[in-house]
Amino acid sequence: MEQSITIKAKLLNIDNETAQAFVQSMEKYKDACNFISQYVFDNNFELSQSKLNKALYHEIRDQFGLKSQMAQSAIRNVIARYKTVRTQLSQKPYRFDTGKKDSKGHAIWSQIPRDLDWLWKPIEFKRPQLDLQRGRDWSYLSSAQQLSLNTLQGRKKVSFVCKGFDQYLDADKWKFGSIKLLQSKQNWYVHISATTSLPEYSPEEAEHVVGIDRGLHFLAACYDEAGKTLLYSGEKVLRTRRKYKKLRAELQSKGTKSAKRRLKQIGQRENRWMSDVNHCLTKTLIDHYGANTVFALEDLTDVRFATEQTAKDKRYEMVSWAFYQFEQFLTYKANLNSSIVVKVPAKYTSQRCPKCGRIHKENRDHKQHLYVCDRCGYKSNDDRLGAMNIQLLGTLYRSGEEAPQFNKQASAE
Known part of the structure; x- marks a missing residue:
């Protein structure tokens, strides 16, 4: 490779x-x-x-x-x-x-x-x-x-x-x-x-499997095979993005040539800052988990955030963070560190109880970032829960299952 x-x-x-x-x-x-x-x-x-x-x-x-x-x-x-x-x-x-x-x-x-x-x-x-x-x-x-x-x-x-x-x-x-x-x-x-x-790397050789749930409340919620959780807060990032958003709105309302030049500079500066955040975060993950690791990510292709259900003043932050860039950075750094990034289906990863397997959409409270299973009573932060389910799919992938995914009908049995 x-x-x-x-x-x-x-x-x-x-x-x-x-x-x-x-x-x-x-x-x-x-x-x-x-x-x-x-x-x-x-x-x-x-x-x-x-x-x-x-x-x-x-x-x-x-x-x-x-x-x-x-x-x-x-x-x-x-x-x-x-x-x-x-x-x-x-x-x-x-x-x-x-x-x-x-x-x-x-x-x-x-x-x-x-x-x-x-x-x-x-x-x-x-x-x-x-x-x-x-x-x-x-x-x-x-x-x-x-x-x-x-x-x-x-x-x-x-x-x-x-x-x-x-x-x-x-x-x-x-x-x-x-x-x-x-x-x-x-x-x-x-x-x-x-x-x-690089030598071809087989997931079966991996010593560690880490599930990573990407989001805005936590840029990365990580869960590994030892049951340990790492949460990287996104609050500082959200505050910085809102600052840029407010500054852009002020400059756009002016409409002068100098304001337009300033807008261009701000856009480039924000993009560089976003890239730096993703670089630092992915490097931290690689250094923390080390070599021979399977990093499992949700496949976000064709996945669209439900912006219609989000307040207008928060929609920009909801849809514009560089999640794909994060994936690219983590992939090449993992390859250079004798590790691999795999993508698993995103379906039901935020709705499934990792204890009893129950899949129920209403169990998740988005406002409180809390998941409470109505069958077994299991409670967890919803981002951590997503990482746990992603980690399970990554473990199944390492075991040789080509396309692991959750089935709602099976969870109801």
Whole structure:
């Protein structure tokens, strides 16, 4: 199994000539990506590398002056972006009210799967960037400990700083890929992709199984095979998000150019903060439980929070936390630590009593975050209870059951 990561490094002492070369190359590359994106949009979302290369390669080089490998990288970059959007659309089907009612008088909702045909306009590349391929467009100069980056004005040698970079120089373990050149204010950065080969990990080999229930009251409620619980509060996160929300509302009411610039800055800052929270939390989980662990998560694909039953002033917090990002971070860190992340069905995990198996929706009190079983009287925090049920499904998965899930009919017997 191969695991890819992104190494972030800051470039140092960039002179004006080098900066200008970077800026011009990044602008041309961005314009080429938008040109390719328009073509993909106009031609039934053609995403074949060979067909796009045949149709656009020479025109990209002539019109934008990109070098050979840069033109290829631009095509690959556009294809990757469209595939990402296609995946995101498939995970978020269009949901609409059918106008019908069920036996209890509740509205009946239906879903329509979405694909790239739902796009109204081509994907736009707004931020200047440049993708450089290992060997052809960039290299590491070990003697000078510098990076050699190709631009439209020739090669530029630059110094950089990256904590722990030496560990990735082991050619027997790590293999470098492409570099993405970015600018943030007056600073320059590169994101270097690196890939390592890992032995295939079998869940049956795991020593620990941890169920993790993700939420807003607790960002992560964890329960392991020893019966121990870890709860990571989300109250501080909610307060911070509400602060950003209030500040955005104030700036939006002003509507001035300076307010719009400030809005953009705040959005980027909040996204960076959210990523940092997820990074720190997933690292804490990996360090706490150690190697040979099965981390079981609910499969939240096609799961939508019931925002209609939530107060309007709390709906933003309910639907906008980066749960999928948390899953991605935990997955790659687990892979690098001889562990694995598995996804189990979310159905009934918050309604099932872990003591007697009773599944009853009304046993859960959302306001008090309490679950009380009406059959055996078992009581627990509802987030902890969800983690317990997820942990049980993870244990069944480790035992060899391919698709473990809870059955409501069986619980009624």
